[in-house]
Amino acid sequence: MTPFVDIAFLILSFFIMATKFKPPEPVEITTPGSVLSQKLPENNAVMISIDSANRVYFTVLSDRDPSKYDAIIQGINTSQNLGLSNEEMANFRKTFLVGVPFGNLKQLLATDFKDQANLSQPGIPVTDTLNNQLVWWIQESKKAFAGEKLNYLIKGDGLSKYPTFFAVVQALKKNEEFKYNLVTSLDDVPPGTELYKAEQSKN
Amino acid sequence: MASIDTGAEQGGKKGPGVKKAKKLSTRVDMTPMVDLGFLLITFFVFTATMSSPTTLDLNMPKDIKKQEEQTEVKESSVLTIMLGKGDQVYYYEGKLVVDATGNNFKQTTFKGIRDIIVNKKKEVMDRYYQRPDPACEAKAKAEGKPISNCADKDFVVIIKPSDDATYRNTVDILDEMTINQVRTYAMVKIADVEFELIKKTEESNGIK
Numbered sequence: 001m002t003p004f005v006d007i008a009f010l011i012l013s014f015f016i017m018a019t020k021f022k023p024p025e026p027v028e029i030t031t032p033g034s035v036l037s038q039k040l041p042e043n044n045a046v047m048i049s050i051d052s053a054n055r056v057y058f059t060v061l062s063d064r065d066p067s068k069y070d071a072i073i074q075g076i077n078t079s080q081n082l083g084l085s086n087e088e089m090a091n092f093r094k095t096f097l098v099g100v101p102f103g104n105l106k107q108l109l110a111t112d113f114k115d116q117a118n119l120s121q122p123g124i125p126v127t128d129t130l131n132n133q134l135v136w137w138i139q140e141s142k143k144a145f146a147g148e149k150l151n152y153l154i155k156g157d158g159l160s161k162y163p164t165f166f167a168v169v170q171a172l173k174k175n176e177e178f179k180y181n182l183v184t185s186l187d188d189v190p191p192g193t194e195l196y197k198a199e200q201s202k203n
Numbered sequence: 204m205a206s207i208d209t210g211a212e213q214g215g216k217k218g219p220g221v222k223k224a225k226k227l228s229t230r231v232d233m234t235p236m237v238d239l240g241f242l243l244i245t246f247f248v249f250t251a252t253m254s255s256p257t258t259l260d261l262n263m264p265k266d267i268k269k270q271e272e273q274t275e276v277k278e279s280s281v282l283t284i285m286l287g288k289g290d291q292v293y294y295y296e297g298k299l300v301v302d303a304t305g306n307n308f309k310q311t312t313f314k315g316i317r318d319i320i321v322n323k324k325k326e327v328m329d330r331y332y333q334r335p336d337p338a339c340e341a342k343a344k345a346e347g348k349p350i351s352n353c354a355d356k357d358f359v360v361i362i363k364p365s366d367d368a369t370y371r372n373t374v375d376i377l378d379e380m381t382i383n384q385v386r387t388y389a390m391v392k393i394a395d396v397e398f399e400l401i402k403k404t405e406e407s408n409g410i411k
Contacts, residue, residue: 009288012247015247032370034377036260038259040256153258158370160368180260181260184258
Protein backbone atom coordinates (compact mmCIF):
# COMPACT_ATOMS: atom_id res chain seq x y z
CA MET A 1 0.00 0.00 0.00
CA THR A 2 2.88 2.42 0.61
CA PRO A 3 3.70 3.01 -3.09
CA PHE A 4 0.03 3.59 -3.73
CA VAL A 5 -0.17 6.22 -1.03
CA ASP A 6 3.03 7.77 -2.33
CA ILE A 7 1.56 8.20 -5.78
CA ALA A 8 -1.63 9.58 -4.34
CA PHE A 9 0.25 12.26 -2.48
CA LEU A 10 2.29 13.02 -5.53
CA ILE A 11 -0.89 13.64 -7.48
CA LEU A 12 -2.18 15.70 -4.60
CA SER A 13 0.84 17.94 -4.60
CA PHE A 14 0.57 18.31 -8.37
CA PHE A 15 -2.99 19.50 -8.16
CA ILE A 16 -2.21 21.88 -5.34
CA MET A 17 0.56 23.42 -7.39
CA ALA A 18 -1.43 23.52 -10.61
CA THR A 19 -4.61 24.95 -9.20
CA LYS A 20 -5.04 28.63 -9.52
CA PHE A 21 -8.11 29.92 -7.84
CA LYS A 22 -10.35 31.95 -10.01
CA PRO A 23 -11.46 35.21 -8.52
CA PRO A 24 -15.14 35.13 -7.73
CA GLU A 25 -17.04 36.32 -10.74
CA PRO A 26 -20.14 38.24 -9.89
CA VAL A 27 -21.44 37.95 -13.42
CA GLU A 28 -21.45 34.74 -15.31
CA ILE A 29 -20.19 35.01 -18.84
CA THR A 30 -19.95 32.13 -21.27
CA THR A 31 -17.41 33.05 -23.86
CA PRO A 32 -17.69 31.75 -27.40
CA GLY A 33 -15.01 29.42 -28.73
CA SER A 34 -12.28 30.19 -31.19
CA VAL A 35 -9.44 28.18 -32.69
CA LEU A 36 -6.73 30.56 -31.53
CA SER A 37 -4.59 29.36 -28.68
CA GLN A 38 -3.04 32.64 -27.67
CA LYS A 39 -2.74 33.19 -23.94
CA LEU A 40 -4.60 35.88 -22.14
CA PRO A 41 -2.59 38.74 -20.65
CA GLU A 42 -3.34 39.03 -16.95
CA ASN A 43 -1.57 42.20 -16.04
CA ASN A 44 -1.67 45.70 -17.41
CA ALA A 45 -5.07 45.15 -18.87
CA VAL A 46 -8.56 46.45 -18.66
CA MET A 47 -11.33 44.00 -19.17
CA ILE A 48 -14.65 45.01 -20.57
CA SER A 49 -17.25 42.36 -19.92
CA ILE A 50 -20.58 42.07 -21.65
CA ASP A 51 -23.09 39.71 -20.06
CA SER A 52 -25.96 37.90 -21.74
CA ALA A 53 -28.35 40.77 -20.96
CA ASN A 54 -26.07 43.23 -22.81
CA ARG A 55 -24.84 44.89 -19.63
CA VAL A 56 -21.33 46.25 -19.79
CA TYR A 57 -18.86 45.98 -16.91
CA PHE A 58 -15.43 47.44 -16.48
CA THR A 59 -12.52 45.80 -14.67
CA VAL A 60 -8.92 46.84 -14.21
CA LEU A 61 -6.40 44.02 -14.05
CA SER A 62 -3.27 45.29 -12.37
CA ASP A 63 -2.09 42.96 -9.64
CA ARG A 64 1.47 44.12 -9.94
CA ASP A 65 0.83 47.76 -9.33
CA PRO A 66 -2.29 48.50 -7.28
CA SER A 67 -1.66 52.25 -7.40
CA LYS A 68 -3.18 52.18 -10.90
CA TYR A 69 -6.57 51.56 -9.36
CA ASP A 70 -6.24 54.72 -7.30
CA ALA A 71 -5.14 56.75 -10.28
CA ILE A 72 -8.13 55.62 -12.35
CA ILE A 73 -10.77 56.23 -9.71
CA GLN A 74 -9.29 59.58 -8.82
CA GLY A 75 -9.36 60.57 -12.46
CA ILE A 76 -12.98 59.50 -12.76
CA ASN A 77 -13.84 61.34 -9.54
CA THR A 78 -12.39 64.62 -10.72
CA SER A 79 -13.58 64.48 -14.31
CA GLN A 80 -17.14 63.53 -13.36
CA ASN A 81 -17.42 65.54 -10.11
CA LEU A 82 -18.63 62.55 -8.16
CA GLY A 83 -17.43 63.70 -4.76
CA LEU A 84 -16.22 60.28 -3.62
CA SER A 85 -14.65 60.02 -0.19
CA ASN A 86 -11.19 58.59 0.30
CA GLU A 87 -12.58 55.37 1.75
CA GLU A 88 -14.84 54.92 -1.23
CA MET A 89 -11.95 55.43 -3.60
CA ALA A 90 -9.83 52.97 -1.64
CA ASN A 91 -12.61 50.44 -2.01
CA PHE A 92 -12.16 50.55 -5.78
CA ARG A 93 -9.05 48.40 -5.40
CA LYS A 94 -11.15 45.58 -4.08
CA THR A 95 -14.09 46.13 -6.39
CA PHE A 96 -13.94 43.33 -8.89
CA LEU A 97 -15.98 45.04 -11.56
CA VAL A 98 -17.91 48.19 -12.09
CA GLY A 99 -21.21 47.98 -13.92
CA VAL A 100 -23.02 51.11 -12.90
CA PRO A 101 -23.48 54.56 -14.42
CA PHE A 102 -21.48 57.35 -12.81
CA GLY A 103 -24.52 58.42 -10.82
CA ASN A 104 -24.58 55.10 -8.93
CA LEU A 105 -20.83 54.76 -8.51
CA LYS A 106 -20.82 56.33 -5.06
CA GLN A 107 -23.38 53.84 -3.85
CA LEU A 108 -21.41 50.91 -5.31
CA LEU A 109 -18.13 51.98 -3.78
CA ALA A 110 -19.75 52.70 -0.41
CA THR A 111 -20.76 49.03 -0.32
CA ASP A 112 -18.28 46.58 1.11
CA PHE A 113 -16.68 44.55 -1.67
CA LYS A 114 -18.05 41.32 -0.26
CA ASP A 115 -21.61 42.59 -0.55
CA GLN A 116 -21.18 44.06 -4.01
CA ALA A 117 -22.08 40.77 -5.63
CA ASN A 118 -25.57 41.10 -4.17
CA LEU A 119 -26.00 44.53 -5.63
CA SER A 120 -27.72 44.46 -8.98
CA GLN A 121 -25.64 46.44 -11.40
CA PRO A 122 -27.42 47.86 -14.44
CA GLY A 123 -24.25 48.04 -16.55
CA ILE A 124 -22.28 51.00 -17.82
CA PRO A 125 -24.32 52.99 -20.38
CA VAL A 126 -22.68 52.54 -23.79
CA THR A 127 -25.30 52.30 -26.51
CA ASP A 128 -26.21 55.96 -26.34
CA THR A 129 -23.52 57.57 -28.50
CA LEU A 130 -23.80 60.89 -26.68
CA ASN A 131 -23.47 59.33 -23.25
CA ASN A 132 -21.03 56.49 -23.77
CA GLN A 133 -19.56 56.42 -20.27
CA LEU A 134 -17.09 53.69 -21.11
CA VAL A 135 -15.14 56.32 -23.05
CA TRP A 136 -14.29 58.01 -19.75
CA TRP A 137 -13.22 54.82 -18.07
CA ILE A 138 -10.90 53.96 -20.91
CA GLN A 139 -9.57 57.48 -21.04
CA GLU A 140 -8.67 57.42 -17.35
CA SER A 141 -7.10 53.96 -17.64
CA LYS A 142 -5.03 55.19 -20.53
CA LYS A 143 -3.80 58.06 -18.40
CA ALA A 144 -3.02 55.79 -15.47
CA PHE A 145 -1.11 53.35 -17.65
CA ALA A 146 0.63 56.06 -19.67
CA GLY A 147 3.98 54.85 -20.96
CA GLU A 148 3.15 51.20 -20.40
CA LYS A 149 1.53 48.67 -22.61
CA LEU A 150 -2.15 48.36 -21.87
CA ASN A 151 -4.20 45.51 -23.25
CA TYR A 152 -7.88 45.78 -23.92
CA LEU A 153 -9.75 42.60 -23.25
CA ILE A 154 -13.30 42.27 -24.37
CA LYS A 155 -15.06 39.40 -22.71
CA GLY A 156 -18.48 39.03 -24.17
CA ASP A 157 -21.15 36.46 -23.52
CA GLY A 158 -21.98 34.49 -26.62
CA LEU A 159 -25.61 35.51 -26.40
CA SER A 160 -25.05 39.23 -26.09
CA LYS A 161 -26.10 41.26 -29.08
CA TYR A 162 -23.79 42.86 -31.59
CA PRO A 163 -24.81 46.55 -31.03
CA THR A 164 -23.44 46.45 -27.48
CA PHE A 165 -20.15 45.02 -28.69
CA PHE A 166 -20.09 47.65 -31.41
CA ALA A 167 -20.66 50.41 -28.82
CA VAL A 168 -17.76 49.07 -26.75
CA VAL A 169 -15.54 49.12 -29.83
CA GLN A 170 -16.69 52.67 -30.55
CA ALA A 171 -15.71 53.72 -27.04
CA LEU A 172 -12.25 52.27 -27.59
CA LYS A 173 -11.98 53.86 -31.00
CA LYS A 174 -12.80 57.26 -29.55
CA ASN A 175 -9.72 56.82 -27.38
CA GLU A 176 -7.62 56.01 -30.44
CA GLU A 177 -7.29 52.38 -29.51
CA PHE A 178 -7.61 49.95 -32.36
CA LYS A 179 -6.20 46.71 -31.09
CA TYR A 180 -8.19 44.49 -28.78
CA ASN A 181 -8.18 40.98 -27.44
CA LEU A 182 -11.42 39.09 -27.48
CA VAL A 183 -11.57 36.53 -24.70
CA THR A 184 -12.60 33.14 -26.01
CA SER A 185 -12.40 29.54 -24.98
CA LEU A 186 -10.39 27.12 -27.03
CA ASP A 187 -11.97 25.19 -29.88
CA ASP A 188 -10.38 22.52 -32.03
CA VAL A 189 -9.34 23.39 -35.53
CA PRO A 190 -11.77 21.72 -37.94
CA PRO A 191 -9.90 19.14 -40.01
CA GLY A 192 -9.56 19.64 -43.74
CA THR A 193 -9.45 23.41 -43.59
CA GLU A 194 -6.53 25.57 -44.61
CA LEU A 195 -5.54 26.39 -41.07
CA TYR A 196 -5.57 22.69 -40.24
CA LYS A 197 -3.28 21.94 -43.17
CA ALA A 198 -0.97 24.78 -42.21
CA GLU A 199 -0.68 23.48 -38.67
CA GLN A 200 -0.12 19.93 -39.85
CA SER A 201 2.73 20.98 -42.08
CA LYS A 202 4.29 22.95 -39.23
CA ASN A 203 4.43 19.93 -36.93
CA MET B 204 -2.71 -0.92 10.11
CA ALA B 205 -1.18 -0.84 13.48
CA SER B 206 -2.30 1.62 16.04
CA ILE B 207 -0.10 3.65 18.30
CA ASP B 208 1.15 1.48 21.11
CA THR B 209 -0.23 2.95 24.23
CA GLY B 210 1.61 0.53 26.39
CA ALA B 211 -1.55 -0.24 28.26
CA GLU B 212 -1.12 -3.95 28.20
CA GLN B 213 1.23 -5.25 30.76
CA GLY B 214 2.63 -8.12 28.79
CA GLY B 215 5.91 -9.93 29.12
CA LYS B 216 7.47 -11.65 32.00
CA LYS B 217 8.54 -9.55 34.84
CA GLY B 218 11.04 -10.74 37.22
CA PRO B 219 10.94 -9.44 40.75
CA GLY B 220 12.62 -6.07 40.89
CA VAL B 221 13.40 -6.08 37.23
CA LYS B 222 12.00 -3.17 35.33
CA LYS B 223 12.05 -3.91 31.70
CA ALA B 224 12.07 -1.03 29.26
CA LYS B 225 8.82 -0.83 27.45
CA LYS B 226 9.08 -1.63 23.78
CA LEU B 227 7.13 1.00 21.92
CA SER B 228 6.06 0.31 18.40
CA THR B 229 7.23 2.87 15.87
CA ARG B 230 4.28 2.23 13.58
CA VAL B 231 1.68 4.92 13.32
CA ASP B 232 -1.79 4.46 11.99
CA MET B 233 -1.80 6.16 8.62
CA THR B 234 -5.38 5.47 7.59
CA PRO B 235 -6.83 8.86 8.60
CA MET B 236 -4.02 10.67 6.85
CA VAL B 237 -4.52 8.73 3.64
CA ASP B 238 -8.23 9.38 3.88
CA LEU B 239 -7.62 13.05 4.16
CA GLY B 240 -5.15 12.90 1.30
CA PHE B 241 -7.69 11.41 -1.01
CA LEU B 242 -10.28 13.88 0.10
CA LEU B 243 -7.94 16.69 -0.87
CA ILE B 244 -7.14 15.08 -4.21
CA THR B 245 -10.81 14.90 -5.08
CA PHE B 246 -11.27 18.49 -4.03
CA PHE B 247 -8.41 19.77 -6.13
CA VAL B 248 -9.34 17.65 -9.12
CA PHE B 249 -12.79 19.17 -9.11
CA THR B 250 -11.70 22.74 -8.60
CA ALA B 251 -8.75 22.70 -10.99
CA THR B 252 -9.44 24.75 -14.09
CA MET B 253 -7.21 23.28 -16.67
CA SER B 254 -8.44 25.23 -19.66
CA SER B 255 -7.29 28.78 -19.41
CA PRO B 256 -9.10 31.29 -21.58
CA THR B 257 -7.53 32.26 -24.86
CA THR B 258 -7.81 35.42 -26.85
CA LEU B 259 -8.64 36.41 -30.34
CA ASP B 260 -6.94 39.53 -31.62
CA LEU B 261 -9.05 42.12 -33.29
CA ASN B 262 -7.67 45.14 -35.09
CA MET B 263 -10.13 47.79 -36.05
CA PRO B 264 -9.26 50.40 -38.65
CA LYS B 265 -9.26 54.08 -37.97
CA ASP B 266 -12.32 55.86 -39.24
CA ILE B 267 -11.33 57.55 -42.45
CA LYS B 268 -13.54 60.37 -43.51
CA LYS B 269 -11.82 61.39 -46.71
CA GLN B 270 -12.91 59.52 -49.80
CA GLU B 271 -9.48 59.52 -51.46
CA GLU B 272 -7.76 57.91 -48.49
CA GLN B 273 -10.03 54.94 -48.42
CA THR B 274 -8.78 51.60 -49.63
CA GLU B 275 -10.18 50.48 -52.91
CA VAL B 276 -10.83 46.85 -53.56
CA LYS B 277 -11.61 44.97 -56.71
CA GLU B 278 -15.29 44.38 -56.95
CA SER B 279 -14.89 40.90 -58.38
CA SER B 280 -12.88 39.64 -55.41
CA VAL B 281 -15.05 40.90 -52.58
CA LEU B 282 -17.30 38.71 -50.51
CA THR B 283 -19.72 40.44 -48.20
CA ILE B 284 -21.05 38.43 -45.31
CA MET B 285 -23.92 39.63 -43.17
CA LEU B 286 -25.05 38.14 -39.92
CA GLY B 287 -28.70 38.02 -39.06
CA LYS B 288 -31.09 36.70 -36.48
CA GLY B 289 -31.11 33.07 -35.40
CA ASP B 290 -27.54 32.25 -36.49
CA GLN B 291 -28.37 32.93 -40.13
CA VAL B 292 -25.73 34.15 -42.53
CA TYR B 293 -26.38 36.17 -45.67
CA TYR B 294 -23.86 36.93 -48.32
CA TYR B 295 -23.29 38.32 -51.76
CA GLU B 296 -20.32 38.49 -54.09
CA GLY B 297 -19.14 41.77 -55.53
CA LYS B 298 -21.76 44.47 -55.62
CA LEU B 299 -25.24 43.93 -54.27
CA VAL B 300 -27.69 43.45 -57.12
CA VAL B 301 -31.34 43.14 -56.32
CA ASP B 302 -33.40 44.21 -59.30
CA ALA B 303 -34.82 42.91 -62.53
CA THR B 304 -31.39 41.87 -63.83
CA GLY B 305 -30.81 39.46 -61.01
CA ASN B 306 -30.44 38.88 -57.34
CA ASN B 307 -27.15 37.88 -55.76
CA PHE B 308 -28.28 38.17 -52.17
CA LYS B 309 -28.12 34.67 -50.75
CA GLN B 310 -28.71 32.98 -47.47
CA THR B 311 -26.77 30.24 -45.71
CA THR B 312 -25.79 29.08 -42.24
CA PHE B 313 -22.53 28.99 -40.35
CA LYS B 314 -21.97 25.48 -41.65
CA GLY B 315 -22.39 26.57 -45.24
CA ILE B 316 -20.39 29.76 -45.12
CA ARG B 317 -17.05 27.97 -44.95
CA ASP B 318 -17.48 26.44 -48.40
CA ILE B 319 -18.52 29.77 -49.80
CA ILE B 320 -15.42 31.47 -48.42
CA VAL B 321 -13.19 28.64 -49.66
CA ASN B 322 -14.73 28.68 -53.14
CA LYS B 323 -14.53 32.44 -53.45
CA LYS B 324 -10.92 32.41 -52.36
CA LYS B 325 -10.14 29.71 -54.89
CA GLU B 326 -11.89 31.67 -57.62
CA VAL B 327 -9.87 34.79 -56.84
CA MET B 328 -6.64 32.81 -56.73
CA ASP B 329 -7.39 31.02 -60.00
CA ARG B 330 -7.99 34.34 -61.67
CA TYR B 331 -4.61 35.48 -60.38
CA TYR B 332 -2.80 32.40 -61.67
CA GLN B 333 -4.13 33.12 -65.17
CA ARG B 334 -2.59 36.57 -65.01
CA PRO B 335 0.25 36.48 -62.47
CA ASP B 336 1.92 39.58 -61.17
CA PRO B 337 5.72 39.09 -61.38
CA ALA B 338 6.49 42.25 -59.42
CA CYS B 339 4.54 41.03 -56.42
CA GLU B 340 6.04 37.56 -56.63
CA ALA B 341 9.57 38.95 -56.76
CA LYS B 342 8.83 41.05 -53.69
CA ALA B 343 7.35 38.09 -51.84
CA LYS B 344 10.39 35.99 -52.70
CA ALA B 345 12.75 38.70 -51.47
CA GLU B 346 10.88 38.86 -48.18
CA GLY B 347 10.77 35.09 -47.89
CA LYS B 348 7.03 34.85 -48.08
CA PRO B 349 5.10 32.26 -50.10
CA ILE B 350 3.91 33.24 -53.56
CA SER B 351 0.37 32.35 -52.57
CA ASN B 352 0.40 35.59 -50.58
CA CYS B 353 0.26 37.36 -53.93
CA ALA B 354 -2.49 35.19 -55.28
CA ASP B 355 -4.95 36.00 -52.53
CA LYS B 356 -3.93 39.60 -51.97
CA ASP B 357 -7.04 40.85 -53.75
CA PHE B 358 -9.41 38.66 -51.78
CA VAL B 359 -11.35 40.73 -49.28
CA VAL B 360 -14.13 39.65 -46.97
CA ILE B 361 -16.41 42.30 -45.56
CA ILE B 362 -18.25 41.33 -42.42
CA LYS B 363 -21.42 43.19 -41.58
CA PRO B 364 -23.14 42.01 -38.44
CA SER B 365 -26.69 43.27 -38.17
CA ASP B 366 -28.19 44.53 -34.94
CA ASP B 367 -29.79 41.15 -34.36
CA ALA B 368 -26.54 39.22 -34.58
CA THR B 369 -25.08 37.91 -31.34
CA TYR B 370 -21.56 38.32 -30.13
CA ARG B 371 -21.04 34.60 -30.64
CA ASN B 372 -21.88 35.00 -34.33
CA THR B 373 -19.36 37.78 -34.61
CA VAL B 374 -16.62 35.75 -32.99
CA ASP B 375 -17.54 32.72 -35.06
CA ILE B 376 -17.23 34.58 -38.31
CA LEU B 377 -13.93 36.13 -37.25
CA ASP B 378 -12.81 32.64 -36.37
CA GLU B 379 -13.86 31.48 -39.80
CA MET B 380 -11.45 34.06 -41.23
CA THR B 381 -8.62 32.46 -39.25
CA ILE B 382 -9.68 28.95 -40.17
CA ASN B 383 -9.76 29.72 -43.88
CA GLN B 384 -6.72 31.98 -43.69
CA VAL B 385 -8.39 35.01 -45.13
CA ARG B 386 -5.79 37.68 -44.71
CA THR B 387 -7.83 40.75 -45.54
CA TYR B 388 -11.16 41.23 -43.86
CA ALA B 389 -12.99 44.16 -42.42
CA MET B 390 -15.87 44.62 -40.04
CA VAL B 391 -18.20 47.28 -41.28
CA LYS B 392 -21.52 48.69 -40.20
CA ILE B 393 -24.41 47.23 -42.13
CA ALA B 394 -26.11 49.36 -44.76
CA ASP B 395 -29.83 50.07 -44.48
CA VAL B 396 -30.58 48.40 -47.81
CA GLU B 397 -28.93 45.20 -46.66
CA PHE B 398 -30.66 45.26 -43.31
CA GLU B 399 -34.02 45.65 -45.04
CA LEU B 400 -33.22 42.68 -47.27
CA ILE B 401 -32.30 40.57 -44.26
CA LYS B 402 -35.52 41.57 -42.52
CA LYS B 403 -37.55 40.62 -45.58
CA THR B 404 -35.81 37.26 -45.93
CA GLU B 405 -36.28 36.56 -42.26
CA GLU B 406 -39.95 37.32 -42.51
CA SER B 407 -40.46 35.08 -45.50
CA ASN B 408 -38.49 32.29 -43.80
CA GLY B 409 -40.25 32.75 -40.50
CA ILE B 410 -37.10 33.33 -38.43
CA LYS B 411 -37.77 35.16 -35.24
